[in-house]
Amino acid sequence: MKIAIGCDHGGFKHKNAISEHLKNRGFEVVDCGIYEDKSVDYPDIAVKVAEKITDGSCKLGILVCGTGIGMSMAANKVKGIRAAACSDHFSAKYTRLHNDANILCLGGRVIGIGTALELADLFVNTKFEGGRHVKRIQKITDIENKKG
Numbered sequence: 001m002k003i004a005i006g007c008d009h010g011g012f013k014h015k016n017a018i019s020e021h022l023k024n025r026g027f028e029v030v031d032c033g034i035y036e037d038k039s040v041d042y043p044d045i046a047v048k049v050a051e052k053i054t055d056g057s058c059k060l061g062i063l064v065c066g067t068g069i070g071m072s073m074a075a076n077k078v079k080g081i082r083a084a085a086c087s088d089h090f091s092a093k094y095t096r097l098h099n100d101a102n103i104l105c106l107g108g109r110v111i112g113i114g115t116a117l118e119l120a121d122l123f124v125n126t127k128f129e130g131g132r133h134v135k136r137i138q139k140i141t142d143i144e145n146k147k148g
């Protein structure tokens with residue numbers, strides 16, 4: 001499975017650690033930056049990762065900023081993206097099972113690297129449950145498609 005990953009300066013170390021971790025577990029990782037620890041605007045990276053999902057080149061994405069929140073806000077503006085900011089195991093698992101989230105957003109200033117690796121594992125290894133959740137996801141899409 002191909003995973004797109006990105007971060008701003010608030011998540012640089014976490015992003016690199018997650019990238020290595022997933023590669024060691026056999027995932028193909030597309031690193032959308034940043035590639036050096038410098039200050040950037042998180043929406044610029046969020047859109048790069050989001051578009052890897054919407055253009056079909058990656059199945060899932062992971063974004064890391066200071067809180068995970070700015071990245072999720074920006075990524076969720078891209079049509080077709082369901083980004084979830086998580087800092088606990090239950091949320092990281094259930095946002096795949098129930099919300100079919102396609103991007104996990106993490107806070108490099110909220111959780112440690114060990115927790116980030118575990119949440120990334122849970123996210124990429126959990127499949128959408130389907131069933132009763134399909135129509136709920138469709139309702140999110142309907143909101144997205146609603147005209148003016």
Ligand code: RB5
Pocket residue numbers: 008009010011042065066067068069070071
């Ligand atoms: C950058 O200082 C910080 O604002 C950013 O990483 C993120 O936490 C925003 O949500």
